[in-house]
Amino acid sequence: MAKERLLVAEFDTPADIVHAAELLTAEGYKRFDAHTPFPVHGLDKAMKIPKSKLGWIVFGHGAVGAIGGFALQAWSSTVAYPMIIGGKPYLSFQAFVPVTFALTILLSAFGAVFGMLFLNGLPRWNHPMLNSRHTARMTDDKFYISVESRDPLFDENRTRELLEKAGGKRIAILEAP
Amino acid sequence: MSAPSIATKIPIPPTPPDEKLVTGGLRFSDVTNVVAEVTEQKTPRNWYIAFAFALTLLGVFGVSVLWLLWEGTGVWGLAQPVGWAWDITNFVFWVGIGHAGTLISAILFLFRQKWRTSINRAAEAMTIFAVICALMFPGLHVGRIWMAYYMFPLPNQMGMWPNFRSPLLWDVFAVGTYFTVSLLFWFVGLIPDLATLRDRAKTKVRAMVLGLLSLGWRGSMRHWINYEKAYLILAGISTPLVLSVHTIVSFDFATSVIPGWHTTIFPPYFVAGAIFSGFAMVVSLMVITRQVFGMKDLVTLGHLEKMNIIILVTGTMVGYAYAMEFFIAWYSGSLYERYAFINRAFGPYAWAYWTMITCNVISPQFFWFKRFRRSIPVMFVLSIMVNIGMWFERFVIIVTSLHRDYLPGAWGYFMPTIWDMGLFIGSFGLFFTLFVLFIRFLPVIAISEVKGVMPEADPHHHAEGVEEKAPLRTAEVG
Numbered sequence: 001m002a003k004e005r006l007l008v009a010e011f012d013t014p015a016d017i018v019h020a021a022e023l024l025t026a027e028g029y030k031r032f033d034a035h036t037p038f039p040v041h042g043l044d045k046a047m048k049i050p051k052s053k054l055g056w057i058v059f060g061h062g063a064v065g066a067i068g069g070f071a072l073q074a075w076s077s078t079v080a081y082p083m084i085i086g087g088k089p090y091l092s093f094q095a096f097v098p099v100t101f102a103l104t105i106l107l108s109a110f111g112a113v114f115g116m117l118f119l120n121g122l123p124r125w126n127h128p129m130l131n132s133r134h135t136a137r138m139t140d141d142k143f144y145i146s147v148e149s150r151d152p153l154f155d156e157n158r159t160r161e162l163l164e165k166a167g168g169k170r171i172a173i174l175e176a177p
Numbered sequence: 178m179s180a181p182s183i184a185t186k187i188p189i190p191p192t193p194p195d196e197k198l199v200t201g202g203l204r205f206s207d208v209t210n211v212v213a214e215v216t217e218q219k220t221p222r223n224w225y226i227a228f229a230f231a232l233t234l235l236g237v238f239g240v241s242v243l244w245l246l247w248e249g250t251g252v253w254g255l256a257q258p259v260g261w262a263w264d265i266t267n268f269v270f271w272v273g274i275g276h277a278g279t280l281i282s283a284i285l286f287l288f289r290q291k292w293r294t295s296i297n298r299a300a301e302a303m304t305i306f307a308v309i310c311a312l313m314f315p316g317l318h319v320g321r322i323w324m325a326y327y328m329f330p331l332p333n334q335m336g337m338w339p340n341f342r343s344p345l346l347w348d349v350f351a352v353g354t355y356f357t358v359s360l361l362f363w364f365v366g367l368i369p370d371l372a373t374l375r376d377r378a379k380t381k382v383r384a385m386v387l388g389l390l391s392l393g394w395r396g397s398m399r400h401w402i403n404y405e406k407a408y409l410i411l412a413g414i415s416t417p418l419v420l421s422v423h424t425i426v427s428f429d430f431a432t433s434v435i436p437g438w439h440t441t442i443f444p445p446y447f448v449a450g451a452i453f454s455g456f457a458m459v460v461s462l463m464v465i466t467r468q469v470f471g472m473k474d475l476v477t478l479g480h481l482e483k484m485n486i487i488i489l490v491t492g493t494m495v496g497y498a499y500a501m502e503f504f505i506a507w508y509s510g511s512l513y514e515r516y517a518f519i520n521r522a523f524g525p526y527a528w529a530y531w532t533m534i535t536c537n538v539i540s541p542q543f544f545w546f547k548r549f550r551r552s553i554p555v556m557f558v559l560s561i562m563v564n565i566g567m568w569f570e571r572f573v574i575i576v577t578s579l580h581r582d583y584l585p586g587a588w589g590y591f592m593p594t595i596w597d598m599g600l601f602i603g604s605f606g607l608f609f610t611l612f613v614l615f616i617r618f619l620p621v622i623a624i625s626e627v628k629g630v631m632p633e634a635d636p637h638h639h640a641e642g643v644e645e646k647a648p649l650r651t652a653e654v655g
Contacts, residue, residue: 085343098350099350102421123392123393129395141204
């Protein structure tokens with residue numbers, strides 16, 4: 001695989017980076033990203049990022065938690081270890097609601113957190129953005145656009161010009177080591 | 178909200194200082210600095226003093242636990258008829274404390290209460306530490322703790338399975354889930370802030386440790402989309418969870434047949450009490466933390482006032498529940514039920530009952546007055562009183578109901594031993610040790626979330642031509 005190269009530009013305000021993202025999208029760039037200290041609202045539309053699929057992952061996990069949780073209780077109370085307790089039937093399903101509920105929530109939470117990391121390709125400790133101090137303020141108060149060299153439209157000079165036109169500063173090439 | 182087309186053009190006068198979420202004219206980098214510097218500076222001497230104090234209490238806890246394990250639960254004052262006393266009181270007390278954290282992080286998030294951002298991190302940490310303390314008590318109360326795995330549905334050589342019809346087992350799952358989900362929620366919130374600390378790290382070791390913990394977060398907008406979704410979902414599932422946890426805790430009592438316990442009001446009453454005590458704990462801790470670390474512009478008087486209003490509301494709900502319990506006891510016509518409540522208020526534990534009423538029902542009423550809601554000393558004293566009162570509430574419910582039930586021949590009076598006290602006081606040591614470590618090493622305020630609610634974070638915010646000191650706020654569109 002060719003080395004990953006990024007052309008990054010720095011912006012000062014949320015408005016500037018939304019504007020720059022709109023410009024790149026209008027030119028037809030696909031493989032670019034924005035790096036911001038907090039989610040900037042409207043930037044997702046400017047970059048044409050599709051809606052997150054996380055909800056489906058969580059739903060799947062929650063369903064497994066609900067069905068599995070109930071099945072565990074039903075099976076262990078009727079088949080594996082049937083005992084009459086408090087004169088209740090073996091399959092006293094009303095009493096199984098709290099644990100079923102708790103396991104649904106538990107599995108959904110796992111789905112939400114690990115699904116989010118999966119969709120984001122995290123953890124990933126090696127990335128051009130992380131290998132340079134140049135963009136260290138991306139988690140503080142600056143906003144960055146990074147255009148990947150793999151983008152079909154990528155041309156070092158022309159992309160640089162475009163970013164300059166958008167008001168980008170401290171434009172530089174970042175590489176994975 | 179007025180029509181957007183007009184509203185966007187009309188500048189709204191500067192927000193009064195106490196209504197702004199971040200005061201003192203802070204910029205993004207200032208927020209980063211204020212919060213991050215706490216974790217980067219040389220350890221202040223006061224921190225060592227606080228840590229030593231917490232460790233001392235933790236030592237008390239350790240000794241109490243060791244002696245308990247060596248001798249057995251007989252070292253406590255538990256005896257028939259009071260088989261549940263301080264340990265379960267402490268368990269319910271600590272679980273309740275935790276609830277405010279989840280309420281702030283989840284429910285207020287769903288209601289778009291932006292003021293939560295400055296307190297949610299610390300409140301969530303408090304939740305996790307309080308639940309750790311809570312889990313100690315039932316864990317130790319099983320007596321032979323090396324058998325604690327019996328509580329989990331693990332296949333074993335005896336072919337035994339737990340009894341899923343028992344509320345005590347529901348507790349294992351409810352509180353276990355609550356702890357796990359709170360921890361995940363907290364960690365997800367920490368990821369961007371750990372990345373902030375990583376990018377500021379001065380030493381290689383620090384950069385590596387924080388780099389590992391932040392999972393390679395690079396603030397990518399494509400990541401933020403999934404991140405925000407995960408955060409929303411976690412808030413959405415934590416909301417029914419937090420309401421269910423104390424409901425299930427109350428089932429421990431409500432599903433029994435003991436007069437004073439067997440009531441249907443318990444679930445909502447316990448949840449209100451949990452939020453009440455939890456917010457009191459948040460106020461106590463934040464008053465100290467903001468003072469010590471100079472974060473008065475981030476945790477403002479306005480934030481504290483809002484929490485005091487919640488304390489007033491939930492405190493009054495708790496007071497209503499106390500009254501309703503009495504009414505239902507009378508209305509039920511059950512002699513045992515009536516006796517249980519008369520005995521509560523006028524029996525041998527009347528001192529505990531009236532302590533509870535004073536602290537929980539009377540003391541929050543001071544918050545009707547704005548002057549008291551905004552006074553640091555008043556809110557500090559009242560929040561401590563509420564915590565004392567809420568501990569007594571659980572003590573009153575548990576001990577007064579058990580010590581005199583149906584047969585007068587089986588009545589008794591519970592007295593704690595020094596080991597009961599050691600374990601309870603020691604559990605504060607566990608809590609404080611964890612909290613003191615947290616405020617030293619992790620960002621106590623959610624940096625990225627605070628930035629996200631500042632007016633400058635809105636792409637439609639235009640600060641040009643407006644004085645720095647009094648930024649004009651234009652009405653939000655849509």
